[in-house]
Amino acid sequence: MAPQYAPSLRSRLPLVAFLLETIFILLFVFFVKIEQHELIDRESDSKLFISSYAEFQDTHVMIFMGFGFLATFLLRYGFSGSGFNMLLAAMAIQWAVLMNGFLLPQRHHRKEIHISMKSVIEAELCAASALVAMGAVHGKTNPVQLLLMALVEVTGFVVNQWILRTLFLADPVYSIMLLHVFGALFGVMVSWVLHREGIEPVHEKEKTDRKTGLLAMFGTLFLWMFWPSFNSALVRDLKLKLTVIYGTYLSLAVSVVMAMSVSMLTSAKGKMNMVHVQSSALSGGVAIGVAMTAVHMPWIAMTIGFCAALLSALGFRYMKNHMLLAFECHDTCSVLNVHAVPGILGWFALLFLRLASDESTVVVQFAVYHICVLLITVCMSLVMGTATGLFLKWSIWRPQQDRKCFDDQAFWEFPNLAVKK
Amino acid sequence: MAPQYAPSLRSRLPLVAFLLETIFILLFVFFVKIEQHELIDRESDSKLFISSYAEFQDTHVMIFMGFGFLATFLLRYGFSGSGFNMLLAAMAIQWAVLMNGFLLPQRHHRKEIHISMKSVIEAELCAASALVAMGAVHGKTNPVQLLLMALVEVTGFVVNQWILRTLFLADPVYSIMLLHVFGALFGVMVSWVLHREGIEPVHEKEKTDRKTGLLAMFGTLFLWMFWPSFNSALVRDLKLKLTVIYGTYLSLAVSVVMAMSVSMLTSAKGKMNMVHVQSSALSGGVAIGVAMTAVHMPWIAMTIGFCAALLSALGFRYMKNHMLLAFECHDTCSVLNVHAVPGILGWFALLFLRLASDESTVVVQFAVYHICVLLITVCMSLVMGTATGLFLKWSIWRPQQDRKCFDDQAFWEFPNLAVKK
C-alpha cells in the first residue's frame, strides 16, 4: 500500500521552512531597518511615496495574483499552483531584500539594509525571476525542492546583477529586466536535469479544462494589465517612465491580437488554444521590458509586440514538444518561449535601436559590451540551473513519483473528495 | 460529417487580424507620437501623472477584467467570453486612439496624434462602448464578426461625439458618457438584424451554473468597485471629481440592495436570480454617469441608483423574453435594460435637475438642446447598428450554426475533453 501515496513531506517542509524563516528573522534583527531618509532626502516627499506605493502595489498584485493564478491552469494542480506560488514568493522576497542589501547596497548606508519602496519593488522583481523558473518545473517537484530552488535562483540572479553592475557598469534597471532570460533558462536547465521518463510524451494529468482555463485567464489578465507598472516601476525619470508605460501598453495590445491569430492559423481545425493565447499575449511585455530604454516611438513598441507574440506562439505550438522529444527537456509552462525567446528578441531590438541611433565609433564598443552582458547572464543561468538541478535530484528531498506529478493529492487534504467522487 | 463542425475561421480571422493590425501599425508610424508636453505644460507635473495613471489603471481593469469576466457567465462560452473580450478591446483601443486623434484633435497639435493619459482613457471608454454592444450579440457571432462590429461601433461612436461637440457644443465628458446608450442600442439593432430562429425561445446552451455564476460575479465586482473611477476619470475639476466619486459610490451601493430585493420580489418562489442581480447592481453607475454633472447631493445620487436598479431589474425579469417574442430580438446580456434604460433615466435626471436649478428663460432652450442630443445619439446608433447587422449577415464571415451558438467548441481547442467526457 505504501507506494500508492506520495512520500509525506511532514518531516521535511515544516523543518526547512521553520529553519529558514528563523534565520531570516535573525538576519533582519541584525541588519535591516526601515528607511527613514526616504522621506527627508527629497522635497516632494509624500508625492514620491504615493507614486512608488501605487507601483509597488501593481507589482505586488502581479507576483501573487498574476503568477499565482496563471499557475492554476492544470486541472488537478490548482491548489499547488497558487499555494506554492504564494509560499515561494513570500520566502523569495525576504531573501531578496537581504541579498540585494548585502550585494547591491545603496549609497550612504553600507552597513545596514534599509527597507524602502525601491528595495521592496526590487525584491518583488527578484521573486518574479524565481517564479519564472518555477514555471519550467511546474507540477514535477515538491514544495521543498521549489523552496530551495527559489532561494538559489534569487541568489544567482542577484549575483548576476552584481557582476553586470560592478564589472560592466550596466544600468541597474536593464540588469534587473534580464530577469525573464535568467529565470527561464535557469528553470529549463533544472527541468532538464530532473527529467522524468514517466511523463513522456503526454502525462495523463497534464491537462486543463474550462474552469481552470478561466482561472488561468484571470492570472494572465492581471499580469497583462499591470505590466506597464512592472516595466516602469524602477524607472525614475518621469519622461522615460511615461514612454515605457505607453510602449508596454501598446506592445501588449498588439501581442494579444497576434497571439490569437497565430494560434488559430497554426491549428489544423482553425481553433485557438487557450494556454498558448494566455502565454503569448504576455510576450510583448517581456520583449519591451528588455528593450524599453531605446523605444521612443509607439510603432516601434507595437512592432516589437508583433514579433514577440509571433515567435512565442509559434514556439509554443511547435517547439515545446520538440524540446521534449529531442532534448528530453519538459518545460511545463513553456517558459523558454514565453520568457527567454521574447527576452532575447528584446535584447536584439535594443541592440539594433542603439546601433541605428548612435555614431559609428561607439557602435562596435556598445555591441561588444551588449553581447557580453547577455552571454554572462546566459552562462550564469545555465550553470546555476544545472547545479541546482543536480542538488535537487538528491533523494533526501523526497520527490513525488511520476504518477503523482501534476496532482494536488500529494500535498493537500481533500477530505470530501473521497466521499464525493 | 462536415456540417457537424462549426465552419473553420482559419482562413478568415488570422487574415483579417493580421491585415488590420498591419494597417494600424502603419497609421501609428505616420501619425502617432508620445505626448511630451503633458509634463511640461503644467507645474505639478508628476502629481498630475500619478493621478491620471491610477484612474487609467482602474478603467483598464474594468475593461479587461470587469467586462471580460462578466462575459463568462454562460456555461459553455467562458473562453470565448473572456478571450474575445480581450481581442476586441485590444483592437478597439488602438482604433479609438486613431479615430479620436483624427476627429477630435487636441489643441496645439492638429497634424499629429499625441498619446497621453487622457487619450488612452478616452480610447478605453470608446472600447467600453463597443463591449456593451457586444453584450447584445454575445454567443451568437464569431470573432471575425465581433471584430468588425467593434471597429464600426467605435467609428460610429466617435463620429457621434464629433457631431455633438461640433454642432451642439456639447460637453466632451457628457458626450462620452452617452457610450452606454449608444453601445446598447447599436448592439440591440445588430442582434435584431442577425436574428436566428433557432435560438428561440430558450437555447439549450444558454445557461449558467454555480461556477460560471461566480466567475461572472467576479467581473461584476470589478466593474462595480471601480465605477467611481470610470465616471470621474475625465473630470478635470477636482471638486466635481470628488462629487462624482461619492455620488457614483452611493448610487451603486443602493443599486445592489434594490437589485437583490426586486429580483427576489418578482420571483414566484422568492429566490434571487444571479444574472439579474449582477446586471442590475451596475445600473446605478450607468445612470449617474450620464447625470453626474448636475448631482451635488448624496441623496439625489442614491435616489437615481434606487430608480435605475428598480427599472433594470424589472426589465431583465419581464422585458427580455417579451423582446424576443414580440420583436424577434434576442439580447443575450439584456444590454437594453442594463445600459440603455438606466442611461436614458440618467438623461431624464439630468434634464430635471437642470430645469429645477436654472432660471426660466434658459430652460426651454436647454430642454430643446438636451432632447436633440439624445435624439441624434439614438438615431445614429439605430442606423449604424442596422447597417452593421446587414453587413455582418454576409455569409463570407462564416457565422456558426444555430446549434453551435453559446459554445466554445466552435473556436477553441479542448483536446482533453474528448478523452475525459
Add this chain to the structure above:
Amino acid sequence: MAPQYAPSLRSRLPLVAFLLETIFILLFVFFVKIEQHELIDRESDSKLFISSYAEFQDTHVMIFMGFGFLATFLLRYGFSGSGFNMLLAAMAIQWAVLMNGFLLPQRHHRKEIHISMKSVIEAELCAASALVAMGAVHGKTNPVQLLLMALVEVTGFVVNQWILRTLFLADPVYSIMLLHVFGALFGVMVSWVLHREGIEPVHEKEKTDRKTGLLAMFGTLFLWMFWPSFNSALVRDLKLKLTVIYGTYLSLAVSVVMAMSVSMLTSAKGKMNMVHVQSSALSGGVAIGVAMTAVHMPWIAMTIGFCAALLSALGFRYMKNHMLLAFECHDTCSVLNVHAVPGILGWFALLFLRLASDESTVVVQFAVYHICVLLITVCMSLVMGTATGLFLKWSIWRPQQDRKCFDDQAFWEFPNLAVKK
C-alpha cells in the same frame, strides 16, 4: 411537499430592504452633505486626495472582493457567500456613514455629516467588522437575519468606539483596529445562541472542492495583498504610515510560510489544508494591525506574524471542533482563531512593546488603561452578540431548516441545474 423547500423570504427581505433603504435615503436628505472643506483646508489638496483615494480603493477591494470571495469556499454556498457579502457591505457602509457622523463627529461641523475620503474609509472598516461577524454564522442564517445582524453589529462597534474615545481618550486609529476582536466575538456569540443541533458534528454540505478552494484563494489573496493599505489607511503621519506598510507586508509574508508549515506539520499524512492556510495566512495582518503603532523594527513585525500564524493555524486545526463539541458553538469560518486570537495577540504585543520602551512610573497606568480598553470591547461584543442572537432566533425571520444550511438552493434560482443534474 411544503417542508421540502426552505421558507420563502419573498415577503421578508424585499420589505426589510426597501424600508431600510428608504429610511437611509431620508436620513441622507436631512443630514449628509459632501465635504467641500476637504480640499480647501490644506495646501496640497490634490496630493491628499490622490493618496486617500488610492487607499480607499484598496480597502474597497478588500471588503467586496476579498471578503466576498473568501466567503465562497463552501461548495454549495458560493452565490450566497459573495452575494450576501455585497448586500451586507453595501447596507453596512451607508449605516456606518450615518452612525459615525452622529456619534463621532468631526471638528467644525457638528450638525451635519460630511462625506469625505476619511469618512468612507471609516465606514468601510466598520463594514469589515460586520463581515468578520458574519463569518461565524456563515451558511446558517438567511439574508434577512444577516442584514439585521450587520446593522446591529455596526451600531455596537461605533458605540464601542465612542466609549473608548470619549471615556478613555483612546487613539481613534487604535479603537477602530479592534474591529477584528469585536467582530469575531460578536459573531461567535450570535452563532452560539443560534446553535443548531442538526449540523453537528459535520454537516453534509459544509465542504469545499478544488474550484471553490481556488475561488476562496482569490479572496484571500486580495485581502492579503492590500492589507498594508487597510492598516495604514487611517494613519496620517507619513513616517508612521510607511512603518505600518512595511511592517504589515513583512508580517504577512512570514504568516504565509508559517501557516503552510504548521498546517502540514499537524496533519497525520503531512498534507496541507487549504482552508486553514488561507485563514492563517491573514492572521499576521490582524495582529500587526492592533499593535502597529508600537512596531518600529521589521523583525518585530515578522515575529508577530510568526506567532499569529502559529496560534491561528493550531487553533483552526484543534480548537474549531473542540468549540463545537464542548461549547456547542459552531464557528463556520473559525473567526475566533483568525480574527479574535491574533487580535488579542496584537494587543499583548502592544502592551509589551509599550512597557519595554516607557519609563516605570507611566507603566502601571498604561497597563491598567490598556486592559480596560480590551475588557470593555470584549464585554460590549459579548453582550451585544448574545442579544442579537436572541433577537434573530425569533421565527418571524424564517430561518432555513438544518438541511438547507450551507446551500444556495434556498435563496437563488438554479433553473438549469434541475435539467442538468
